[in-house]
Amino acid sequence: MKLVAENKIEIYRLKKKGYLYKELAKKFKIDPSNVRYMVKLADLHDEIILIKGKNNYYSSELKLDIINEVLIIGNSIYATSLYVEELKKTHKLNILLKILGLSRSSYYYTKNKEDKDKNTEEAILLIQEKNKYRYGL
Known part of the structure; x- marks a missing residue:
């Protein structure tokens, strides 16, 4: 399943509420390691990193x-x-x-x-x- 930004943020917020990696992976039909990676990434860089795509904007x-x-x-x-x-x-x-x-x-x-x-x-x-x-x- 291809995740959109809203799904990624929802995964992150659900994990912070106490859901297990396996539960989230099953719910969103992705590998638990991907869930773990997204959560760690968001912990390091805040939720905005989950929204940002590959196109970078430089002022x-x-x-x-x-x-x-x-x-x-x-x-x-x-x-x-x-x-x-x-x-x-x-x-x-x-x-x-x-x-x-x-x-x-x-x-x-x-x-x-x-x-x-x-x-x-x-x-x-x-x-x-x-x-x-x-x-x-």
Whole structure:
């Protein structure tokens, strides 16, 4: 049976009322694992995720911000990753990466690289301070 958004929301709400996965699967003629998946998905992202289809809507402001950051300003992947980190507060990461054309692995690589570089920089600054900013012995 093909489920429409209303069925998915009903399944989620019935599960929250205490229905078992098997009962819901039987009622809606779907596999219990699919019911479990939908409920977990809705728990993580709220009911709206059950309504949303595959077509994503990206606001024109978000698109413009990202285009300015990447194309007009000409930032590198590293700088873009830092920008994504800021936008992540208000937008989903997968949407941002999709618009940017940046792979998830590149994003996390540059994000982790930043942390490593920052640790190295802090260590160097501590050594400089300890040696009163003198070079050599």
